[in-house]
Amino acid sequence: TTIISSAGNSGHGYGTMGMPGISSFGISVGAVTSNDFVGYGPFKDQPRFGNTTDHSDHVVDFSARGPGVIGDPKPDLMSIGAYSFVPSAITKYLSKDGETRESFGVFGGTSMSAPIAAGSAALLVESLKEKSVSYDPFMIRNLLMSSADDLRNDPLTQGAGLVNALDAVRIVNGHGGKFMVHNDATFSNIKQVIDVPLSSFNSDLFGIDEFSLSDNTFPMTSWYGGRLNPGEETTTTYTIENSNNYPIDVTIKPETLKLVEKLEMSGKTEPHLQDPILKEPKTYRPNYIKLSDIPAEHRIANETSIIHPDSSLMILNLHFPFDTFMNQTDMTYADDLKISSLYVYDWDDKNTDDEISSNELSMVSRGGSWGTVQEIRITDPLEKFENEPVVGVYPVPKIFSFWTGNTNQNSTSMDYSLSTSYYQNVLWDDVVVDKEITIPPNNSSKVSATLSVSPDKQTGVYQGFLSFEGKYHKIKSPVSYGVLETVEKDAKQTLISGSAGDTLYGNGYVKGAFDMTSRYMAGDWRQYYFDIQDNTINSATIDFEWENDNTNFTVFMIDPQGKIIQTNFPPGVFGEFMGWPTSDWLGTSAFSQGGTFYPLKNKDNTSTVLFAPINQTGIHTLLVHSTLFDGTSITEPISLAAKFTTIVPDEKSPE
Numbered sequence: 001t002t003i004i005s006s007a008g009n010s011g012h013g014y015g016t017m018g019m020p021g022i023s024s025f026g027i028s029v030g031a032v033t034s035n036d037f038v039g040y041g042p043f044k045d046q047p048r049f050g051n052t053t054d055h056s057d058h059v060v061d062f063s064a065r066g067p068g069v070i071g072d073p074k075p076d077l078m079s080i081g082a083y084s085f086v087p088s089a090i091t092k093y094l095s096k097d098g099e100t101r102e103s104f105g106v107f108g109g110t111s112m113s114a115p116i117a118a119g120s121a122a123l124l125v126e127s128l129k130e131k132s133v134s135y136d137p138f139m140i141r142n143l144l145m146s147s148a149d150d151l152r153n154d155p156l157t158q159g160a161g162l163v164n165a166l167d168a169v170r171i172v173n174g175h176g177g178k179f180m181v182h183n184d185a186t187f188s189n190i191k192q193v194i195d196v197p198l199s200s201f202n203s204d205l206f207g208i209d210e211f212s213l214s215d216n217t218f219p220m221t222s223w224y225g226g227r228l229n230p231g232e233e234t235t236t237t238y239t240i241e242n243s244n245n246y247p248i249d250v251t252i253k254p255e256t257l258k259l260v261e262k263l264e265m266s267g268k269t270e271p272h273l274q275d276p277i278l279k280e281p282k283t284y285r286p287n288y289i290k291l292s293d294i295p296a297e298h299r300i301a302n303e304t305s306i307i308h309p310d311s312s313l314m315i316l317n318l319h320f321p322f323d324t325f326m327n328q329t330d331m332t333y334a335d336d337l338k339i340s341s342l343y344v345y346d347w348d349d350k351n352t353d354d355e356i357s358s359n360e361l362s363m364v365s366r367g368g369s370w371g372t373v374q375e376i377r378i379t380d381p382l383e384k385f386e387n388e389p390v391v392g393v394y395p396v397p398k399i400f401s402f403w404t405g406n407t408n409q410n411s412t413s414m415d416y417s418l419s420t421s422y423y424q425n426v427l428w429d430d431v432v433v434d435k436e437i438t439i440p441p442n443n444s445s446k447v448s449a450t451l452s453v454s455p456d457k458q459t460g461v462y463q464g465f466l467s468f469e470g471k472y473h474k475i476k477s478p479v480s481y482g483v484l485e486t487v488e489k490d491a492k493q494t495l496i497s498g499s500a501g502d503t504l505y506g507n508g509y510v511k512g513a514f515d516m517t518s519r520y521m522a523g524d525w526r527q528y529y530f531d532i533q534d535n536t537i538n539s540a541t542i543d544f545e546w547e548n549d550n551t552n553f554t555v556f557m558i559d560p561q562g563k564i565i566q567t568n569f570p571p572g573v574f575g576e577f578m579g580w581p582t583s584d585w586l587g588t589s590a591f592s593q594g595g596t597f598y599p600l601k602n603k604d605n606t607s608t609v610l611f612a613p614i615n616q617t618g619i620h621t622l623l624v625h626s627t628l629f630d631g632t633s634i635t636e637p638i639s640l641a642a643k644f645t646t647i648v649p650d651e652k653s654p655e
Contacts, residue, residue: 002137004029004118006110007075008064008521010594012367012375013513013626014156014505015525016064017074021110024072024190024224027121027141029113030063031081032056032151032162033365037106047275047285048394050345050363055384056080057162059153059377061367063110064521066156066480070193071461071527072186072224073478076141076159077148079116083108120144120165127169138182138218143168145221146180146475152312152379152425154257154504155463155478160221167473174243177472179250179439182219183449185236189226196618197562223466225451225481227529227619233452238477240447240468242439248470249438252447254431254479256464259502261308263294263420269340271395271411276357286343286392288356294420306389307381311422314381315503316367317634318342318374318393319512320416322550325372325631333598334402334516334586338411341368343392344376346385356390369522370400370592372631373512375503381422391418402516405591419634421503428464430454431479451481459485459495459528460507484531484619487644495528498545498637509637510546512629516596520581523597524626528640535617539647542610542622545639548630549605552597553638554582555625557610560618568608569600584627597627614644
């Protein structure tokens with residue numbers, strides 16, 4: 001059985017996927033945009049949504065991101081999730097008494113993306129059966145990932161890319177120069193990590209003898225390099241399968257995304273502005289900023305180049321201070337919230353009056369969360385704008401309460417900062433691979449790839465791609481690996497030194513991504529690994545630090561069996577009787593079905609300490625969750641220090 005599941009809607013932070021999408025061997029699907037909803041239902045006659053449905057296939061802000069819980073590359077694929085039409089009969093939304101329900105309705109989320117991918121898998125199975133080709137879930141996964149369209153994002157955001165059922169079928173039938181790739185190391189590397197937790201699991205609860213993974217090795221398109229020490233290297237063999245009746249030449253290149261330019265400006269919102277066309281009461285437009293009005297270095301050489309000429313990905317971020325987002329003088333926490341959401345448009349000044357109106361705007365994408373940082377990602381931005389790029393900052397007209405929702409109080413102006421970050425694909429130095437290979441017709445060829453960890457690498461998760469490019473086809477194989485920190489007894493080890501980061505994944509910083517209306521997983525997560533081999537060590541002290549008072553973190557220590565052995569905010573009775581994971585969580589409310597967090601502190605405003613028991617050797621994982629974010633910048637540096645020791649009474653020797 002091929003398991004295809006939603007990545008989840010807790011983005012735009014990293015590490016935000018939950019079960020079952022986080023399963024290493026299942027297929028998890030994130031969401032991209034489709035603007036079919038523009039002009040329909042509640043989106044009709046709203047200036048902020050523009051006037052066309054032309055744009056699609058950009059990663060949507062709420063799509064949950066990887067890595068997986070062991071550091072493997074997730075999600076696997078992307079599909080439409082924001083938003084499109086589905087038969088009303090298959091959704092849970094029913095008409096009220098006396099109303100006529102329409103045959104189709106707007107639906108969205110990764111709960112839409114996964115069924116679309118499952119439909120693609122069904123078409124693929126049908127094609128395999130027609131060819132009398134035997135298959136298993138790993139072949140289905142590899143075919144779908146090998147045929148996906150690159151969205152130009154990082155692997156922890158997009159996986160292999162956008163599902164393309166037609167190209168998957170073409171691979172099976174040997175058409176169009178399409179081909180498939182997979183490697184032989186991922187399955188065994190995952191198995192090595194999860195064998196210990198599986199062996200300790202009580203399988204009697206499920207009426208089976210024991211949980212275990214096959215001793216066979218199954219091929220997988222993505223490459224998980226496992227957990228490695230600084231200075232160590234690992235190798236895998238990729239197989240490239242060509243089912244065409246002619247040879248194909250494939251160029252192989254390790255790639256990663258590099259920030260090439262970042263533009264920034266500050267402003268103050270003006271709420272309750274009206275559109276020149278749609279002037280209905282209580283109908284408001286965004287504050288508009290022309291992208292060309294934001295100073296940019298690349299325009300010194302080319303004044304007409306609004307977008308950086310080398311960019312393959314453009315990320316727009318809107319952020320505002322926590323004190324602006326939440327009125328902290330209010331007696332009740334989170335009872336006075338205001339945000340601005342973020343839009344980007346292609347503006348065609350039809351009447352050449354230099355005045356922006358909704359009938360001249362084609363919405364490219366949007367982002368909006370109840371937090372301090374908004375995000376929009378635009379794939380291949382040079383190709384997406386026929387006219388002039390315009391950013392819309394939309395002040396939500398009313399003040400909201402986490403507890404009750406709309407307070408019916410008018411929102412006021414708020415200070416904000418807007419940034420535009422341009423990325424391009426560059427060579428990834430972590431991987432060395434043969435650069436070119438010819439695959440004979442109806443045959444396969446093998447190529448070796450070696451991943452090397454530099455001696456100065458800090459603990460954490462690292463990621464990139466292996467790109468396989470033929471004349472008519474390109475495959476992006478997601479790659480990730482974890483770096484271990486070898487524990488030295490009684491020595492203070494500075495494991496992570498805070499670093500300035502960009503809006504992609506890094507181990508020395510987190511990005512602002514919390515959302516008071518999303519689920520517990522929302523925010524930004526990091527993973528760090530401690531390799532403990534001294535069996536006399538029985539305790540750990542973890543010191544975790546950040547910069548801003550309003551930022552907050554929950555920290556978890558996980559033992560080699562996968563059990564949480566300590567957190568800085570234990571749930572206490574809330575965990576016992578209400579199922580809360582930690583005591584800084586506030587649960588759900590009438591406004592928020594996901595819940596939010598309260599800024600508990602156990603040391604001071606910018607650090608927390610964790611004391612964890614150690615009762616076994618092996619690899620222990622520290623999970624760090626950014627639950628609240630100050631918002632004075634897009635990212636915030638973090639630092640991590642640890643000391644592992646033995647604590648016993650004076651009269652007793654270490655064991």
